Amino acid sequence: MKILTLIRQVPDAEARVRVTNGAVDLEGATLVMDGMDEYGVEQALRLREGGADAEIVALAVGPRRNEDALRTALAMGADRAVHVETDAVLDPISLSKVVARIAQTEGIDLVLVGGQQADWDSQALGAATAERLGWPQLTWTNGLQVQDGALTGRHDVDEGNETFTATLPAVVTTQQGLNEPRYPTLPNIMKAKKKELRKDTLDQYGVTPLVRVVGAEIQARARMNRVIDGKDPQAAAAQLLELLRNEAKVIA
Amino acid sequence: MLDLLSVRDLLTSEERAVWDATRAFTTGELLPHAQGWWDAGGAPRDLMRRFGEQGLLGPTLPPEYGGAGLSAVAYGCAMYELERADSGLRSLASVQGSLVMGPIHRFGSEDLRRRWLPGLASGELVGCFGLTEEGGSDPAAMRTTARADGAHYVLTGSKVWITNSPLADVAVVWARVEGEDRVGGFVVPTDTPGFSAPKIDGKLSLRASVTGEIVLRECRVPAANRLEGARGLGAPLSCLTDARYGISWGALGSLETSYGTAREFALGRVTFGQPIASRQLVQEKLARMLAEHSKGLLLSWRLGVLKDEGRLSPPQVSLAKRDNVRAALNGARAAREVLGASGITTAYPVMRHLLNLETVDTYEGTHDIHTLVLGREATGINAFG
Ligand SMILES: Cc1cc2nc3c(=O)[nH]c(=O)nc-3n(C[C@H](O)[C@H](O)[C@H](O)COP(=O)(O)OP(=O)(O)OC[C@H]3O[C@@H](n4cnc5c(N)ncnc54)[C@H](O)[C@@H]3O)c2cc1C
Numbered sequence: 150m151k152i153l154t155l156i157r158q159v160p161d162a163e164a165r166v167r168v169t170n171g172a173v174d175l176e177g178a179t180l181v182m183d184g185m186d187e188y189g190v191e192q193a194l195r196l197r198e199g200g201a202d203a204e205i206v207a208l209a210v211g212p213r214r215n216e217d218a219l220r221t222a223l224a225m226g227a228d229r230a231v232h233v234e235t236d237a238v239l240d241p242i243s244l245s246k247v248v249a250r251i252a253q254t255e256g257i258d259l260v261l262v263g264g265q266q267a268d269w270d271s272q273a274l275g276a277a278t279a280e281r282l283g284w285p286q287l288t289w290t291n292g293l294q295v296q297d298g299a300l301t302g303r304h305d306v307d308e309g310n311e312t313f314t315a316t317l318p319a320v321v322t323t324q325q326g327l328n329e330p331r332y333p334t335l336p337n338i339m340k341a342k343k344k345e346l347r348k349d350t351l352d353q354y355g356v357t358p359l360v361r362v363v364g365a366e367i368q369a370r371a372r373m374n375r376v377i378d379g380k381d382p383q384a385a386a387a388q389l390l391e392l393l394r395n396e397a398k399v400i401a
Numbered sequence: 402m403l404d405l406l407s408v409r410d411l412l413t414s415e416e417r418a419v420w421d422a423t424r425a426f427t428t429g430e431l432l433p434h435a436q437g438w439w440d441a442g443g444a445p446r447d448l449m450r451r452f453g454e455q456g457l458l459g460p461t462l463p464p465e466y467g468g469a470g471l472s473a474v475a476y477g478c479a480m481y482e483l484e485r486a487d488s489g490l491r492s493l494a495s496v497q498g499s500l501v502m503g504p505i506h507r508f509g510s511e512d513l514r515r516r517w518l519p520g521l522a523s524g525e526l527v528g529c530f531g532l533t534e535e536g537g538s539d540p541a542a543m544r545t546t547a548r549a550d551g552a553h554y555v556l557t558g559s560k561v562w563i564t565n566s567p568l569a570d571v572a573v574v575w576a577r578v579e580g581e582d583r584v585g586g587f588v589v590p591t592d593t594p595g596f597s598a599p600k601i602d603g604k605l606s607l608r609a610s611v612t613g614e615i616v617l618r619e620c621r622v623p624a625a626n627r628l629e630g631a632r633g634l635g636a637p638l639s640c641l642t643d644a645r646y647g648i649s650w651g652a653l654g655s656l657e658t659s660y661g662t663a664r665e666f667a668l669g670r671v672t673f674g675q676p677i678a679s680r681q682l683v684q685e686k687l688a689r690m691l692a693e694h695s696k697g698l699l700l701s702w703r704l705g706v707l708k709d710e711g712r713l714s715p716p717q718v719s720l721a722k723r724d725n726v727r728a729a730l731n732g733a734r735a736a737r738e739v740l741g742a743s744g745i746t747t748a749y750p751v752m753r754h755l756l757n758l759e760t761v762d763t764y765e766g767t768h769d770i771h772t773l774v775l776g777r778e779a780t781g782i783n784a785f786g
Contacts, residue, residue, distance in 0.1 A: 161402070163402065177404070177407055179402045179404075179409065179421075181421060216414060217414055217417055217418065217421075220414055220415070220418050221418055221421065221422070224418060224422070332422050332425050332426045332429070332455060333418065333422040334422070334454065334455050334456040334469075335419055335422070335423075335455065335456030335457065335460045335469040335471060335475075335479065336456045336460075336464065336468075336469040337456075338415055338418045338419055338422060338469070339415060339464075339469045339470055339471065341418075342415060375671070376669065376670060376671065
């Protein structure tokens with residue numbers, strides 16, 4: 150089988166981003182693979198290590214610097230990568246067109262995408278891709294196996310957790326807790342240099358963004374700069390409660 | 402990641418990947434335990450295997466010996482990250498990689514390489530490097546001897562302050578070879594009769610790494626265990642040059658931790674109605690740390706490029722080891738001061754880093770010895786002795 154795993158690149162959790170001219174300025178920020186996509190790559194690797202005869206293709210659609218995130222996926226163990234290089238910012242629906250096309254031309258059986266997309270938070274990409282392909286979509290998965298050409302797994306629903314089976318091909322969105330992604334090892338980083346990284350252009354897919362971002366602001370929350378003295382734990386707890394209740398008004 | 406001058410843009414894609422992967426490894430696997438291992442007086446033996454799995458042991462060596470063929474710059478990035486957690490943890494990797502695997506690879510026979518390097522690279526085996534003796538900074542005063550006896554050498558003498566010697570499976574021991582009047586290197590399995598390695602207790606620094614002596618009482622090793630390519634003191638010193646290069650990066654990782662901790666604390670701590678971060682005296686300390694870190698990173702990066710081009714000279718390494726480590730030590734002291742009383746506890750990492758850096762400032766050539774190396778570079782006059 151063939152597994153396609155979509156890679157997005159986002160500022161790392163420590164990064165302090167700025168807004169310049171109405172757009173988020175990533176200059177100087179460290180960009181890493183989105184954690185959600187790490188779950189996807191890791192799950193693809195685990196399916197293969199669990200016995201599935203799988204080829205794993207990593208896909209990124211975005212600027213040149215995305216190459217770093219693809220190299221990370223290759224270093225984790227993906228077999229090859231496709232980079233649709235573009236400086237255009239694609240909304241999830243436009244992006245799903247590229248993903249669906251590649252899924253078709255590559256003969257993909259399973260598409261893994263992040264559940265949330267750390268920098269858009271749309272949760273629409275998986276659904277839109279499945280819709281275009283007419284494939285089943287399984288969201289918020291926190292367990293996934295392939296058995297006799299079918300998927301089995303678990304996913305979160307409002308009431309708790311469900312177990313499912315589904316036919317392949319399918320689209321699966323990941324979430325925290327699906328697995329613990331491995332760290333790429335230094336030898337594998339070097340070996341990844343020799344793996345294929347194909348470059349496509351956005352023109353090849355005839356896609357233009359439907360949504361344009363015209364402004365951005367960073368939510369700034371002022372600190373209260375209050376330190377509670379913990380020498381007397383009970384008094385400290387009481388003081389914390391009182392602050393949360395009356396000053397921050399976050400509890401009743 | 403603290404990188405005011407965007408040094409990251411100067412790295413290759415692989416170097417960035419090595420940095421990121423090691424950063425994630427450090428955050429996930431080392432930072433949560435560093436204080437506990439320090440308290441316990443040593444990291445668990447299994448950590449060496451974890452380092453091995455991750456490819457952190459001897460990563461610049463070629464793959465056939467268990468390395469990854471990394472550039473010097475990538476290696477530096479990895480050392481930066483390990484020392485961001487703890488100087489003792491970086492020491493585990495740099496001793497094993499630069500000081501044990503390094504000389505076996507550079508000076509050893511093909512048999513020695515095949516026999517020892519893969520096990521050392523995977524962390525199945527632990528190695529140590531025995532150079533320092535009573536003579537301390539003056540390795541030429543070495544008294545340990547090796548006497549040829551048929552198909553063997555017989556080693557006699559003792560070494561002090563040897564990282565990992567009490568745990569080691571194998572020691573690279575430097576000794577004066579009788580009849581040659583020069584220093585040679587020997588690969589000594591630690592189960593050789595006459596070899597012992599008592600642990601040094603009471604350390605208030607580098608506690609996550611175990612330190613001991615090496616005592617050699619008529620220790621017989623096969624002549625084939627001699628590092629044939631190592632003729633004279635230049636051989637161990639060249640290994641130290643490699644390790645010092647890594648230390649120049651590592652010190653900056655430690656400085657990032659001190660700076661980050663002090664900055665965070667200063668923004669949150671209010672006295673006289675204002676966060677202390679708003680006071681000029683506190684800002685001066687943070688500014689100094691940031692400045693030293695930024696300049697140091699450029700320095701280490703440049704050194705790495707020179708090393709990868711085969712143009713690195715020992716005085717250049719002396720400069721970087723001396724200045725980056727001292728900057729980290731001063732930074733840790735300043736951070737401790739910013740934290741006030743909180744700074745003396747183990748709830749924050751700065752006092753541990755401060756204490757560790759006292760060792761880093763001393764080992765691999767003391768700060769002042771490197772000053773003398775630079776002084777000799779400047780004047781052509783040797784002021785050592
Ligand atoms: C935790 C730890 C781990 C170590 N691990 C290893 C290891 O794995 N392998 C190994 O071989 N060694 C190791 N060392 C030893 C280390 O390299 C030595 O401590 C170092 O070389 C200095 O020697 P010394 O401590 O005897 O100091 P000394 O040489 O006695 O120096 C004492 C002071 O005198 C100054 N000084 C000395 N000579 C001069 C001079 N000519 N002019 C001006 N000032 C001078 C020094 O700068 C220093 O301030 C380790 C040390 C420590 C603390």
